[in-house]
Amino acid sequence: MHKGNPMATLIAVLCVIIIAFCVPLVFLKPKWVFYIFLIAATFNSIFAGYINQAGNLGLPLTWAPADFLAWLTLFAALFIHREKQFQSGVIKKCIVILVLLSAVSLAQGMLLFPRDALTHSRVVHFAAAGIFALKYFTDYSRVKGFLKFCVVMLLVMFVFHIFIRFGIYSAPVAETDRIVEIGGLVGERGTRALIPLLYLVLISVAIGRLVGRVGYFLVSVLLLMIGLGGVILSETRSTYGALAILFLASLIFMRGRIKNSILYFFVGIFSMYAASLVGFDFLARFRADDGHGDYSVPTYYQWRRGWRGIEYETIGSSFKKEPYFLLTGRGVGAMHPAPKGVTPLVAFYHSEYLGWLDRCGVIGLITVMILFFACLWRSFRLARSNIPYLEYFGITSFLLLIALAADGFFHPILSHYRAASLLICFFAITANWQDIYLSLSEEPVFMPEEEEMEPELAWGYY
Numbered sequence: 001m002h003k004g005n006p007m008a009t010l011i012a013v014l015c016v017i018i019i020a021f022c023v024p025l026v027f028l029k030p031k032w033v034f035y036i037f038l039i040a041a042t043f044n045s046i047f048a049g050y051i052n053q054a055g056n057l058g059l060p061l062t063w064a065p066a067d068f069l070a071w072l073t074l075f076a077a078l079f080i081h082r083e084k085q086f087q088s089g090v091i092k093k094c095i096v097i098l099v100l101l102s103a104v105s106l107a108q109g110m111l112l113f114p115r116d117a118l119t120h121s122r123v124v125h126f127a128a129a130g131i132f133a134l135k136y137f138t139d140y141s142r143v144k145g146f147l148k149f150c151v152v153m154l155l156v157m158f159v160f161h162i163f164i165r166f167g168i169y170s171a172p173v174a175e176t177d178r179i180v181e182i183g184g185l186v187g188e189r190g191t192r193a194l195i196p197l198l199y200l201v202l203i204s205v206a207i208g209r210l211v212g213r214v215g216y217f218l219v220s221v222l223l224l225m226i227g228l229g230g231v232i233l234s235e236t237r238s239t240y241g242a243l244a245i246l247f248l249a250s251l252i253f254m255r256g257r258i259k260n261s262i263l264y265f266f267v268g269i270f271s272m273y274a275a276s277l278v279g280f281d282f283l284a285r286f287r288a289d290d291g292h293g294d295y296s297v298p299t300y301y302q303w304r305r306g307w308r309g310i311e312y313e314t315i316g317s318s319f320k321k322e323p324y325f326l327l328t329g330r331g332v333g334a335m336h337p338a339p340k341g342v343t344p345l346v347a348f349y350h351s352e353y354l355g356w357l358d359r360c361g362v363i364g365l366i367t368v369m370i371l372f373f374a375c376l377w378r379s380f381r382l383a384r385s386n387i388p389y390l391e392y393f394g395i396t397s398f399l400l401l402i403a404l405a406a407d408g409f410f411h412p413i414l415s416h417y418r419a420a421s422l423l424i425c426f427f428a429i430t431a432n433w434q435d436i437y438l439s440l441s442e443e444p445v446f447m448p449e450e451e452e453m454e455p456e457l458a459w460g461y462y
Contacts, residue, residue: 008053008172015047015065016057022072030076034132035149037069041125041421042153045193046160049172061118066125066421074128080135091378091431092134094371095424098414099127101360101367108331109359116333116346122417123332123355129421133428139439140389143429147205147396150422151223154202158230161194165233195419196234197411200242200403201426202227207246208396211253212388238410246403253383253395308350308410314338315358329361352408355415368414372405375430382433389440390433397430 018040022033040047048064056062088096102124109117137143163169171193206224209215231243247264318336319326335344349355356364379401382394404413404423414420429436 005050005053008050009057011047011050012054012057015051019065019068019072022069026072026076027079030079030132031136033069033072033076034129034136037066037073037129038149038422038425039153040065040069041129041418042157042195042198043160043193044122044418046171049193053172066418067122070125070128070421073132077128077132077135080132089431090374091371091427094367094374095130095134095427095431097367098364098371099130101364102127102332105329105331105359105364108329109333110331112331113333113335113346116335117331118333120333120346120417123359123412123415123420125417126414126420126424130424130428133425134431137425137429137432138435140393140436141439143393143436144389146425146429150201151205154198154230155226157194157198158226161196161230161233164193195416196230196236196239197407197413197416197419198422199227199230199234200239200246200400200407201422202230203243203246204396204400204403207250207399208392208394211250211395212392214388214392238407241410242403242407245406246399249399249402250395311350311354314345315354325361327361327363329357329359329364332359334358349412349415350410352411352413352415355412359415371427372401372408375401375427376405378433379430382430387440390437393429393436397426400426401430 018036022036025032044064044066047066048062051057051064052062106117106121106124109120137146160169160171164171202223206220206227209220210217210224228243231239251261314336318330321337333346335346338345349358353365353368356368360367376398379394379397382390383398385391385394400423407413412420414424416423
């Protein structure tokens with residue numbers, strides 16, 4: 001990379017100005033700080049890449065706006081006023097526990113592995129977004145605004161995705177990010193500066209709008225097609241699998257399941273054909289190179305010798321040698337003996353669950369599993385509501401969370417340092433369902449007269 005690039009310097013200086021601008025907004029417009037942070041986290045690698053090209057503006061390590069905005073967002077949460085307050089449910093408690101465990105994990109990592117913990121401290125950015133979201137998403141208008149924000153931001157991301165994949169724009173990637181991404185904290189192929197995992201949000205929103213009969217039909221279909229196109233262009237096997245689970249789960253909420261299954265099949269065939277026309281082999285990621293130019297389905301042995309197999313083997317051997325870390329974990333930036341060679345490996349996790357186990361121990365792993373289960377159960381009940389907007393919110397959250405729960409076996413989710421700050425918001429929305437219901441009940445246009453009753457009596461099953 002060439003240091004002192006004028007364009008990179010300009011963008012780096014603008015990042016500094018934005019951070020400075022957000023300081024008074026913490027007190028005046030805290031929600032602006034929150035949304036700016038979500039943008040900065042989503043496009044973190046692009047910003048960090050330009051800052052790296054600008055010589056980090058004199059700092060020894062590459063930084064990104066999200067590194068500072070995460071703290072400002074956490075501070076801004078203190079100035080969010082909640083008019084209604086319900087007893088904390090299991091979802092809220094799990095989010096708070098994960099935030100506290102992450103803070104302890106970071107402190108432990110800074111003590112044991114200071115340099116690596118500092119480099120990988122971005123995995124706890126979700127904590128700031130989670131605390132803010134729990135206090136902020138307490139009425140339906142805020143949730144609607146957030147979902148619209150997600151749609152617009154992901155459409156912009158898709159435009160960048162197209163430009164990058166077809167060579168129109170070359171996104172810079174900071175050296176520190178490049179090292180992390182080689183280790184698998186990305187979940188994408190060929191476009192390391194973007195996060196195709198987030199296209200699952202766009203697809204979930206589109207299906208939620210269609211089934212809940214919210215918004216314009218053609219807009220929902222367009223969002224669905226763009227989200228599907230983004231996933232296909234990502235050429236990522238686990239995201240393909242998560243997408244398949246999302247579509248299968250959506251049939252639960254649809255009438256005419258056989259008809260929609262056939263429709264899904266033909267849409268999938270058409271999408272693969274369209275991708276092949278522009279040079280993308282949809283099935284290429286399901287084949288392995290044997291070293292002689294021949295490709296085949298990967299064997300179990302090839303999987304074991306890949307990054308995921310090495311991670312499980314390495315972390316498993318570390319726990320055997322140091323079983324006392326099994327309960328509490330090793331903290332952020334944990335080091336492990338390399339399977340080959342003498343240089344220890346920093347733990348890069350291709351699995352959400354493995355990451356929590358290694359950083360925060362069994363306590364963290366159990367907590368994140370309870371969080372997923374509780375959110376799926378609650379969002380499923382919301383999806384059965386006869387109230388259109390509750391049904392829309394419920395379906396969107398359920399489809400997204402069940403896809404993330406499956407993809408979490410192969411990619412980081414809440415510990416993905418760029419995607420987690422956005423994804424944790426859907427857990428917080430589900431946690432605040434009572435506040436959202438009561439705020440919705442104050443809008444008669446959205447509430448059928450026969451359903452103006454207590455929340456637990458307002459569900460319309462089947």
